[in-house]
Amino acid sequence: MPLPLVEARAFRDEAESEPPSFEDDQPEPEPAEAQVIRPRVAPPRERRVDPGHVRTAIVGSGVAVAVIAIAGLAYYVNKFNPTEPARPRVDNSVQQAPAQTDSAGKLNDRIGDSGAAQNPGQSQRPGGGTNAPAVQQGGEVAVAQRAILYTEMPESPQQPQAVNGRVFWRLDSESAGQGRPVETIVRATVEVPDAGLSLDFTIRRNADSAFPASHIIGMRFTRTGAQAADAVREVGVPQFKAEESERGAPISAISSALGENLFVAALSNVPVEIERNLELMQTRAWIDIPVRFASGRRGIITFEKGVSGNQTLADAFSRWR
Numbered sequence: 001m002p003l004p005l006v007e008a009r010a011f012r013d014e015a016e017s018e019p020p021s022f023e024d025d026q027p028e029p030e031p032a033e034a035q036v037i038r039p040r041v042a043p044p045r046e047r048r049v050d051p052g053h054v055r056t057a058i059v060g061s062g063v064a065v066a067v068i069a070i071a072g073l074a075y076y077v078n079k080f081n082p083t084e085p086a087r088p089r090v091d092n093s094v095q096q097a098p099a100q101t102d103s104a105g106k107l108n109d110r111i112g113d114s115g116a117a118q119n120p121g122q123s124q125r126p127g128g129g130t131n132a133p134a135v136q137q138g139g140e141v142a143v144a145q146r147a148i149l150y151t152e153m154p155e156s157p158q159q160p161q162a163v164n165g166r167v168f169w170r171l172d173s174e175s176a177g178q179g180r181p182v183e184t185i186v187r188a189t190v191e192v193p194d195a196g197l198s199l200d201f202t203i204r205r206n207a208d209s210a211f212p213a214s215h216i217i218g219m220r221f222t223r224t225g226a227q228a229a230d231a232v233r234e235v236g237v238p239q240f241k242a243e244e245s246e247r248g249a250p251i252s253a254i255s256s257a258l259g260e261n262l263f264v265a266a267l268s269n270v271p272v273e274i275e276r277n278l279e280l281m282q283t284r285a286w287i288d289i290p291v292r293f294a295s296g297r298r299g300i301i302t303f304e305k306g307v308s309g310n311q312t313l314a315d316a317f318s319r320w321r
Helices: 005-017 051-077 107-111 273-285 305-318
Strands: 132-135 141-152 158-177 181-193 196-203 217-222 232-235 237-239 252-261 262-267 286-293 298-304
Touching: 005 158, 051 141, 107 232, 141 181, 141 305, 158 217, 158 305, 181 298, 196 286, 196 298, 196 305, 217 232, 232 252, 252 305
Parallel strands: none
Antiparallel strands: 132 141, 141 158, 141 298, 158 181, 181 196, 196 217, 217 262, 232 286, 237 286, 252 262, 286 298
16 A cells, blocks of 8 residues: 655655665775885995905915925926035045134024124134145045034023034036936035034026026035934025124025925026025125924034135036026
């Protein structure tokens, strides 16, 4: 049955004045717009060079070069196969110089701290010495020059023991190996009989262009008697000086051991250092060889060139030019 007109209008007005609520049916809010995720790029890091790493690289390179040089030197010198040098026969009618009682100061003074005082009553002459003639196998008369072995003593470290010896200089000839030409070499034979020590000291020109050295010094020691077991374990770079009592100037070289009692020193091939080395070898009158024995004791073998040594070196350098 249709509603009366009045009631229909009242129902419509009420519906328009109070809209219905649908809280449970509210639509879900629309999701926020998806944001694009972009990778974060870290700012570039400043590259810094650690000075310590640079120093380490430089030192490591220097050590590698030295190791290569020593290895090459050992290979080169081993080809020489050194033989026992001929020992000159001494004329017993000539008396040797009396043994020195003063050791001329500490070993440290002679090696590197300061110059030692000259021995009282000892005459120092560049190129001079005790001339004790000797007859070699070929009948040639050789002249002995002075040599001294200084050895530190545990009971008196400030006063090393000094034992006198002698040295003979001569020119010799050897081949560096099979198929190589014979080369002139300088040989000095140092003898200290009372200490059971001898030294075969040689200087040769380096004829191998592949090896970085101008000259090669060979040092072969021999121990005899009660000191036979006390071998030479370490040898320093040879030092040259004008007088026996002063501190020596080391040549520019790398010294290395090829075995017990056998050592070599490869002289620098840098032009300015070659010039300095030649000046020291030709103008200085005495040579120092710092050593350390198997017992741990240190020592210095010092010997003079004298007239025979100067003439031998002059002849050798003249032939090497």
